[in-house]
Amino acid sequence: MTSAHLLRLLRHFSWWHWLAISLLLVLLDYTVLHTSRIIDQRAGDVLLREHAKRRPVSTGVVVVDIDQRSLERMNEAAGSWPWPRSVHGELTDYLARQGARAIVFDIHFNEMDFYRPEHDQAFAETVAAHSNVYLAMALQDSGSGGPMASMIPPAVGVVALPGANPQTRIPVLLPLVMLQHKQPEAMRGGLINFVEDSDLVGRHYLLYKDYQGWRFPSMPARLARDLGWPLPQQGDRILLNWRGAWQHVSYADLYEDAQREQPRRPLMEFKDKVVVVGAAAPGLMDLRLTPLASTYPGVDILATSIDNLRAGDWLGEKPRPVVLPFIALLLGSIAWLFARGYAPTRILYGLLGVNVLVVAIAWWQLGRGVFLPLFAPLAWGWGYFWLCALLAYLKERQQRERAMGMFQRFLDPRVVSDLVANGEINTEVNAESRQVTVLFSDIRGFTTLSETRSPEAIVSLLNRYFSTQVEIIFRHGGTLDKFIGDAIMAFWGAPVNDPDHARHAIAAAIEMAEALVRFKAELTELGHDFDIGIGLNSGPAVVGFIGSRDRLDYTAIGDTVNLASRIEGQTKGVARVLVAESTMLLAQADFSYRDCGLHHVKGREQEVRLFEPGRLGTSGNGS
Template identity: 50%
Template sequence: MRLSWRKTIAPLLIAGLVGAFALGEQLGAFADFNAATGDILMRWHVRDRTPPADIVLIDIDQASLDDPQMLDLAGNWPWPRQVHAELLRFIAPQKPAAIAFDLIFSEPDVFRPASDKMLSEAIGETRALLPMVVAADGEATPLRNLPPIMEVRAGPDAVPNAGLPLIAPKAIDPAAWRTGLINFLPDDDRVGRRYWINFPHEGWTLPSLPRRVAEAAGWSVPERDAIALHWYGKPFRHLSYRELYLESQKEHPRLPDLKDKIVLIGAAAPGLHDLRPTPLGASFSGPEILATAIANLSDDDWLRPAPVSWNLALGAIGMLVIALAFARRPNPLPIAAMLGLISLAVLLWAFQLLGKNIQWTPFSPLLATWLSFATVATGSYLRERRQRDHAVQMFARFLDPNVVRSLTMDGQLAKAETGSGQEITVLFSDIRGFTTLSESRTPEEVVTLLNRYFDLQVAAVFEQGGTLDKFIGDAIMAFWNAPVATPDHAERAVRAALGMSRALEGFKHELGEFGEHFDIGIGIHTGPAVVGFLGSSKRLDYTAIGDTVNLASRIEGQTKGVARILVSEATKNACGNVFDFIDHGEVTVKGRSQAVRLFEPRERP
């Protein structure tokens, strides 16, 4: 049983692709691809997105490290912790909503313990928040032993002896450990797109620094492990650590406007290596990432990922639409144009959703749909190519190669293969005097001469765009107006007959004395007939059948002793005034009760 590509194979292939896509989505096989392509959409979306004005970053920038005055007062990095204490006491009177360090004071200063003590006291006074990191390895600290001020919470299923290797601010008095985690949270491709809110471990929860800042500022905090960051294309407000600290050393300093602001103090100098890969760049400042998470919480505009079902639905619908489109309209160009418009609309909608804090990355279903299109289009093309090549091979036996190419380019071959009734003009040509010629030649010479004769006659048919039906012994049958529509088919048939007559004169000259008795008779009739491929599955011929064909053959038989070319009255009338015609009267032909009027065409001078 032969399977239909469009009705059977293509739908089965699409069904398989839909199943593979759905399984891949469920298993997260497209996560990295969606994330990377989503980054492109994100960068486009956030170009003009401005962060909140109430978040201020105090940067330990390169200028702060290199400034001569800072070198005189604080020395080389790392500075004595007294410097940070002095800065804290300088900005605290401005009543910021919260102050947080993005610096880990993990080791006590054994040479300047008084300096550490001053910072501990300043942190206690200002209630500044400190960062902490869960390390990749090291000695685990029992979570139940951490100070209550760290707000590490035990859930109902908490493991009593659970521990984590922590990098804590050991230079600061534990009584001032208002800490929050600042662990970088990379995706599988090592790019950071999320930030911890609550770090879970064996039933325990460690708060992140953005959560501690939000609670200090009085904001609501989502009860989830992490949030997807909604980035900003415009910069946060930045102040140089150097400028503030040197101002604090003056007798009459200018106080910065930090009232109700969130103040983050962190390392921004490239040499301090606090850089991470994010959707906005491969080397993004750690304090900027922290500030983004805090800003998202302040405005509650962190990104909510779209449900996985959206991608599943889009992919399944897209691939099914492809299957239906090819089933109804196999031309791939309109389908590709439609698919392009749909893809653009989906991307624009995903872009609009970012403004509503919904992150939808529809790239895997779009890719799956385009791959389905490419697969089905390729299969359809190969199938059409095979059909076309088959049809070309078949029609090349009957038509001038130029006509076959025209049919191919116009996409009419499939239509031409189907049998149909239409008006055509049929020409029959038969040899006179062939017996005399064959008696004087060897069989090989006769075949050579006949082939030469047929070449000349067929050339005349093809020159006028005719279809060569068949050779019947030494006779030729041809017709016009199929498979190529030819409005002047009667005129072309007559011109072909006149051309065959002229070619015959040249051929007779080649035969010499044997050409004296060599002649042809040509009969032409115009009328309805059924045209198409007829025969068995193993042998097909493109031919015409019907009374029109029979009458054209009978007319050819009436040429003996009358004229080399005779046409019916129907053909004469179809030619109009193009030729001169000699009326040879009416004749009765075999198989017809009604007489047929015959005419001999002549070229007009």
């Protein structure tokens, strides 16, 4: 959209119209489009990372890490990955002896080891011997799976919802090694599905997942149910409250301890802790995108969710529409400030202050376990601010161009732009009373001159004369009011306030008289009858744009103007330049004056004392 289009829209829409349009867009976004959700997500990630750094290491959950070091050191004892499952059984026995409250495997055991079935058998028997071992499951996006009635024993913990069909085939990865070796009661566990938000980042963890009438618990929810931890009353997921670090124990180190004939002091205290066994080695590809890192170990995500339910410190999440009143208040405040004429820079600083306050509130609430989606509202505020700033700029430019077009007729074009930019003249200001000095200049002998020359020559002569005189007026800061036939009207003191308006006006009048002498010399014999008279008067006048809707002129009206015109009429036979006593008194120290006595002027009962000004050291300019 071009600036011309924006200007046209500006003429038809006020700040409040733009506010209504913006609020409608906000409502559409929060109810249908949700395009600004990613702002809450990404900005919230920054807070979550900083918050996680300040949370201490969990005292109730330990991660046994199949790291790269473990893959290398276990080669001799177990071969390459995947290891025989009896290795996991031996580790399970060891952790159970150490008093672990729960042993959770973030490893799938859904496929049988056809080459080493005895190892599967040993692992199945070990898991069956300990009621605190939990195995991983996962719902897949595709596939058929087996029928619910025959594939899923009660130990899995699946709940049939109303209308559930026992013959439904569900693509779920189960620890079928337990079933194969006749240990169905050992198939306790839950889903470890990774949950992505709309931007593919994992911030939540499932509590359960419904599939065709069947409800599958997640691993953290299954532990919570069995161990008596409280669960959220609403929703199928929790927003994770991350920790910056975990108690990690290398799988290889722990396995070596388990193999020792003579026990030693354990690497870590496992009594009454939940132990999560999983793979963080890069080569095993269990790395996920989370707020904390782009390659965050999946086992740490599971540990975080379990720890959140254990401690009851998962993050409460306010629904995004709850901030709509705040957005309306923020945008309404911005619109009100712009409509009141506040400078955009002041509004910008205020908005920055609001940002700091909002981030502080979000951080404070995060510390209390609540995530507030306050960042998209800030983005809407900034977007609306820049829209208003653009509209204010376009409106100001329109006013500036209007002022430039109007005042270039009255003022020196070289200074109009500076005056408008500095706010010294404004087309929106109504007519007002100002202290001004008014100048009238009229040509004498013009009638005689026009009778002896062609119209073209007369027009050329007048244009040359007016150009010279107007240039002098502009150079001394005067405002050209109008041409009245062969007369010029100008004034000082408006639209720009000029405390020395009388001095500047007299200086211009003296220079205009001096320029006339040079001009007459150029005319040779034609200049004999060509002369001017200049009258000046100072006082109050009403100044502003006066006229019809279609044609306005910036002019001065009042008794001060009328007297200046009458003084110009008194110059013939007295002096080229005459000023009223009011003007002389305002610039008494700047010029020399010749007292020309009292004069009776039309429209006034009292006579007016007039003076001929001259440069200091002279006695006037002559008649």
